[in-house]
Amino acid sequence: MKRRVPLIITFLMGVLMVVTFFIPREPFGSFEQRMLVWFSILGGFTLLLGLDSLVKHHFRRIIRKRKDSFYSIVTLVSLFGTLAAGIVTWAKYGTPLEFASLEQIGSFYWVYWWIMVPLQSTVFALLAFFIASAAYRAFRARTFDATLLLVAAILVMIGKMTMGVVPAALILAVFLVAAGVYRFFVREPVLGIIFGSIGVALGVLVIIFPAAKIAQIAPQVQEWIMSVPQMAARRGILIGVTLGAVAMSIRIILGIERTYLSST
Amino acid sequence: MKFIRWVTNIDRRIIFLLMFVVVLVPILIDIPLETDVGPTVEAAYTAVDTLPPGSVIMLSVDYDATSYPECHPMIVAVSNHAFSKGLRIILVAHIPTGLPLGQAAVEEAAFEYNKLHKQEYDAAIKQAITTYPDTSSVEFRQVREDAAVKYKKRYGVDYVNLGFRPGLASIMVGMGREIRDFYAQDYKSTDVDSLPMMKRVHNYEDIALLASFAHGKQVEYWIQYAGARYGQKIIAGVTGVVIPDLYPFLQSKQLSGLIGGLKGANEYEFLLGRKGLGTKGMPAQSTAHILVIFLIVLGTIFEFILSILSRRKS
Amino acid sequence: MVFLVLLFFFQSDYEPLKPLSPVTNLVVEDVENDAGGSIDLSWKPSPDSARVVTYKVLRGLYPDGEFTELVVFKVPTYSFRDATTEDRVEYFYMVQVIDERGVVASSEIVGPRISKPHWFNTGRLAVLVVAMAYALMVILYIEFAKRDTSKMYIRRIAGLDQIDEAVGRATEMGKPILYSLGIGFLTDVATLASLSILKRVARRAAEYETRIVIPNYDPIVMTAAQETVRHAFVQTGRPDLYAEDDVTFVTNDQFGYAAGVDGIMLRERPGTVFLQGSFFAESLILAETAHSVGAITIAGTDQATQLPFFFAACDYTLIGEELFAASAYLDRNPQMLGSLKGEDLAKIIIVVIILLVSIFGTIGEILPKDAATETNVMSEWFVKLKDFLGRY
Numbered sequence: 001m002k003r004r005v006p007l008i009i010t011f012l013m014g015v016l017m018v019v020t021f022f023i024p025r026e027p028f029g030s031f032e033q034r035m036l037v038w039f040s041i042l043g044g045f046t047l048l049l050g051l052d053s054l055v056k057h058h059f060r061r062i063i064r065k066r067k068d069s070f071y072s073i074v075t076l077v078s079l080f081g082t083l084a085a086g087i088v089t090w091a092k093y094g095t096p097l098e099f100a101s102l103e104q105i106g107s108f109y110w111v112y113w114w115i116m117v118p119l120q121s122t123v124f125a126l127l128a129f130f131i132a133s134a135a136y137r138a139f140r141a142r143t144f145d146a147t148l149l150l151v152a153a154i155l156v157m158i159g160k161m162t163m164g165v166v167p168a169a170l171i172l173a174v175f176l177v178a179a180g181v182y183r184f185f186v187r188e189p190v191l192g193i194i195f196g197s198i199g200v201a202l203g204v205l206v207i208i209f210p211a212a213k214i215a216q217i218a219p220q221v222q223e224w225i226m227s228v229p230q231m232a233a234r235r236g237i238l239i240g241v242t243l244g245a246v247a248m249s250i251r252i253i254l255g256i257e258r259t260y261l262s263s264t
Numbered sequence: 265m266k267f268i269r270w271v272t273n274i275d276r277r278i279i280f281l282l283m284f285v286v287v288l289v290p291i292l293i294d295i296p297l298e299t300d301v302g303p304t305v306e307a308a309y310t311a312v313d314t315l316p317p318g319s320v321i322m323l324s325v326d327y328d329a330t331s332y333p334e335c336h337p338m339i340v341a342v343s344n345h346a347f348s349k350g351l352r353i354i355l356v357a358h359i360p361t362g363l364p365l366g367q368a369a370v371e372e373a374a375f376e377y378n379k380l381h382k383q384e385y386d387a388a389i390k391q392a393i394t395t396y397p398d399t400s401s402v403e404f405r406q407v408r409e410d411a412a413v414k415y416k417k418r419y420g421v422d423y424v425n426l427g428f429r430p431g432l433a434s435i436m437v438g439m440g441r442e443i444r445d446f447y448a449q450d451y452k453s454t455d456v457d458s459l460p461m462m463k464r465v466h467n468y469e470d471i472a473l474l475a476s477f478a479h480g481k482q483v484e485y486w487i488q489y490a491g492a493r494y495g496q497k498i499i500a501g502v503t504g505v506v507i508p509d510l511y512p513f514l515q516s517k518q519l520s521g522l523i524g525g526l527k528g529a530n531e532y533e534f535l536l537g538r539k540g541l542g543t544k545g546m547p548a549q550s551t552a553h554i555l556v557i558f559l560i561v562l563g564t565i566f567e568f569i570l571s572i573l574s575r576r577k578s
Numbered sequence: 579m580v581f582l583v584l585l586f587f588f589q590s591d592y593e594p595l596k597p598l599s600p601v602t603n604l605v606v607e608d609v610e611n612d613a614g615g616s617i618d619l620s621w622k623p624s625p626d627s628a629r630v631v632t633y634k635v636l637r638g639l640y641p642d643g644e645f646t647e648l649v650v651f652k653v654p655t656y657s658f659r660d661a662t663t664e665d666r667v668e669y670f671y672m673v674q675v676i677d678e679r680g681v682v683a684s685s686e687i688v689g690p691r692i693s694k695p696h697w698f699n700t701g702r703l704a705v706l707v708v709a710m711a712y713a714l715m716v717i718l719y720i721e722f723a724k725r726d727t728s729k730m731y732i733r734r735i736a737g738l739d740q741i742d743e744a745v746g747r748a749t750e751m752g753k754p755i756l757y758s759l760g761i762g763f764l765t766d767v768a769t770l771a772s773l774s775i776l777k778r779v780a781r782r783a784a785e786y787e788t789r790i791v792i793p794n795y796d797p798i799v800m801t802a803a804q805e806t807v808r809h810a811f812v813q814t815g816r817p818d819l820y821a822e823d824d825v826t827f828v829t830n831d832q833f834g835y836a837a838g839v840d841g842i843m844l845r846e847r848p849g850t851v852f853l854q855g856s857f858f859a860e861s862l863i864l865a866e867t868a869h870s871v872g873a874i875t876i877a878g879t880d881q882a883t884q885l886p887f888f889f890a891a892c893d894y895t896l897i898g899e900e901l902f903a904a905s906a907y908l909d910r911n912p913q914m915l916g917s918l919k920g921e922d923l924a925k926i927i928i929v930v931i932i933l934l935v936s937i938f939g940t941i942g943e944i945l946p947k948d949a950a951t952e953t954n955v956m957s958e959w960f961v962k963l964k965d966f967l968g969r970y
Contacts, residue, residue: 131862136559
């Protein structure tokens, strides 16, 4: 019984959602919208659940004097500090969102402006470092496919640059020649010749042509890679993902897929 | 061999350090960069530049902190441009957490303008005191007001912040009738009617240009509701990802100009002759790209050598 | 002289107002496939459209009664949707154009028209047909699978095969496992799929007596994860090992979550990291940190833009549908395997359609074309096929 009730609810709601999609007439037409509103109301309340979990977890850590409980103190102080800042600003200005200028700023927005914004930007900016290290570590052109992938990646990067296009293109030429030489060593002379000659040709072209011309062509190459081969592969993945998602939804509605119910 | 092994398994912190230097240095030192201004940015610039002084330009903040690096330089540049042209600014926001970013940009621009013209203002006041020693006289007040109009940007007179209101489309449509239907008060709950510059501003007819700074679909909404319905002239400043979505509107002239991504901000700043975050960020983007390309190629070449050497051994 | 001047004034000031032609072909119709409450208007431009500065749409309840203004356009406009109608009330419509000098020209009055709600959205007929066909395929294969399980072959998915080993590895190293469900909600299919992988991971972790740490982005997902882990531990007979403190809420902020999970990784130093679910810009931040603490990383997401990052930085990556297939793959439940088969059939059909359309299109472009109409047999076929498919 405990298992059947949720399955029945899932089935009914699933079928209802599908059916109402095709009926514009009220109250069916706005059914999905209404469910979304319900969901966001529920979501608002569940945030309390999250708050409860967070506070309890860190309190326990502090009380048990676990290793690194200092960070728990930081978390709790930040949490309640921000809340207090909001309440104080509210009491003072009638709105927590007081912001006249960077000199005259309510404490809630002060926290937002001087702590949240820089922190968010910082974590986002970490990406630059991680991309560099991941690229260095993972992009090794051991196979033919990997070499192609690398060349495409470098071409796209060159197309996005506003300066230094010529040196970057030269680096690419050197890479192609090196890849060609390597292919010889792994006994694939044909590929070796192809890569090598493309590399040499690219190098010569970059030196002969004026830099401005190359800077003009590079974005077009980038555009082509992004809109043709990249798009093709992405559409393939997207079609697969969509079909997979629909099939999974059918399994869930029919009650075949029950893994999301913990008690099965 | 040892060296090559060390390089292929290099401590990633060394790469982080390299990346840090490569991004920081171009930001710290000014690298003269040739900027080709694209037609869309030039169109946006011209749209602002050709407005007669005293016109009202509405800036809509439709981005938040996550798109700060791309969108913020644009709104700063446009605000500065507007003030230097004697335009007046109305700020609205459709993303609540974006509002303070827009407010900071406009405040910053006003502050910069006032600093730049402080001497002239002071001189004018000094002159006024010598001409009309009685500082409470009507004449003196008039001269002081004239000087302020010329050399000072003040809240309520030259710019207002109407704040955030929920209800994207309905506000955009509704402002075609009357702004006060939605924004009876500004963000600090001051009556809009008590702000001097708003006295004659009621709907899109009184707004010469609308500029939306967005990281999502908002520009398309503006075009649909304010542009198509009320003929509002619109320019946009958007993140790189959004640019392709807006090209059709440029072709159909429903968008009068487009500042796209950091590159667009850089171009606008170049036209304005003012170096801001856009100009500073551009070279760093390129140098970071070169570093990544260099690292990938270096790693691969060393990998080749290692593999060849180990094959020889075996 | 005075007379001449007077005449001049007379002429310039009292130039007779030129009559203006109204807009033509005003068409007024109830909006199809809607919930009622709207009527569509469209019209052809006035022959004097160059002079027109304002367009007004008016509505009245009687053809000879009072008309109220609905909307004013200052730019050339040839259509309008009146979304303020009351259903089953008869309305009459009229469009006025006005030139710079205030000359007004009214179109003919069209009406009566009513708006009404509709029972079926015919615009979505194609979706219904395709969805029914697809659902039928999936259900059919599920039935087949019930009868004969021997034919249900599923290709190997390395990322899923590695789950047991990865859990074992963390156990051997005496380190915990970190499992992130991403920043999706319970309404995302990817999050649901991730929960089914979590179930397997948690079961193994309980068997091997290994800690499993799950930081969460969404409180509802957190509750589901807690239940899943607790139940897995109970099922394996180790309820004592389940620690609620290990399945916690971190924050609802994207980069705050990334920073929080990174911090947990650096402090707990997990031996294995699972990143399964919806990931966005934080994907590489998490994957690289996992690598830096020496963990084996098994990632999976349906976000195509994040897949390259996972490929570059993780040991194993599940691509979109592999993630959705996880529960079928892990459980080897014949019914679920059958649904995968149905999916494949749909894919084959789509591939055939794409191939057909591109072949027709390409041949049509290559073959010589009729000079007058710029068409040939093939391109006509292509257009026909495109129209046919376009309807669906």
